[in-house]
Amino acid sequence: MDYQAFFIHSLSHLKQEGRYRIFIDLERSCGKFPHAVHHTEAGPEEILLWCGNDYLGLGQHPKILEAMTTMLAKTGAGAGGTRNISGTTHSHVMLEKELADFHQKESALIFTSGYVANETTLATLAHFLPNCLILSDEKNHASIIHGIRNSRAEKKIFKHNDVSALEAHLKSVDRSRPKLVVFESVYSMDGDISPIKEMAELAKAYNALTFLDEVHGIGLYGERGAGVAEHLGVADQIDIIQGTFGKAVGLIGGYITGKAALVDFVRSHAPGFIFTTSLPPAICEGVRASLNIIQNHPEMRHHLHSVSSYLKQKLRAQGLPVMESTSHIVPLLVGDAKLCKHLSDELLKNYKIYVQPINYPTVAKGQERLRFTPSALHTKAMVDDLVKALAEIWQAFKAIAA
């Protein structure tokens, strides 16, 4: 086996298919978000980010930085162990209490990322529940798909957000068989929101457990910012609510919340929880400060939603094909991989605006798009500049193509 040749060949295959990923070299500047520095071959230049997940700009909030530096000085850098072997610090214990309260659940459990929370919780539950059947939305995140796969339980994939498709699956199996219905609140590629209430009612009627990924809802929806389920008043109808600290919370890490026995079961069996070093206490303190801000400053999410609506309205007014998003996410359907990459390249080169092109296989061919994620720190003036730039590039490209 020629290992080197194998890797090089695989990479060139990716490049041929247009699937090779290029990361741009960024440096965030604290206090300047959504501006960042782009390191180019010609040197550093300042750009404006339109595709970040730090939705509320909390990654640079002074109160969060202060909570973190205080804890860093007090307890040092790392947690020093797995949760079981000396890595459960007072910060972990307090944060789990606060997360349970945030979602009005009995209990919470922290993981090192939202990916790990999904993967190991789903793999564990579906593996141990006898003869468990998983019902999973076709557009669920990769972390959910991998968790399901690793459980080796039987799965049925239902049509995206389709309540009757879900019911057809639920009907087809024995009522007494353990079932786990897995879906997200906000689907971040299309920006649509799932019918949480209807799904939860249906699952209950067929005695199935529900698992809801609120990764793109936390901090942005609900009176206290606990997500779409809180906003709809149905959080108590969901068995497991999963979230991340990596997006609106502004840090890193993930969690689940639910009934005490279920969470304790995951704590006791999930390899992705047990056999890994716990988050540094300074991170936990940053998250606690962040949750405090999220709960007490609804005006941040209100501003984000108003910028998002303004962006959709301006794009529409320019005749640009903004997709029917019902959330804060603003996808612009380009429908052509070349134009999509061209728009992104031109925005960066000539306007110092960065938005990542979304091409196949993340979305189907013909569904290529630019996906804008406004934050609480974007302004209407930034929207005006963005839309003006987009309209100019689009017109110029059309003129050449015609």
Ligand SMILES: *Cc1c(COP(=O)(O)O)cnc(C)c1O
């Ligand atoms: C980002 C994301 C995750 C993973 O969260 P991380 O904390 O970044 O690992 C899980 N689910 C969805 C829907 C996501 O978009």
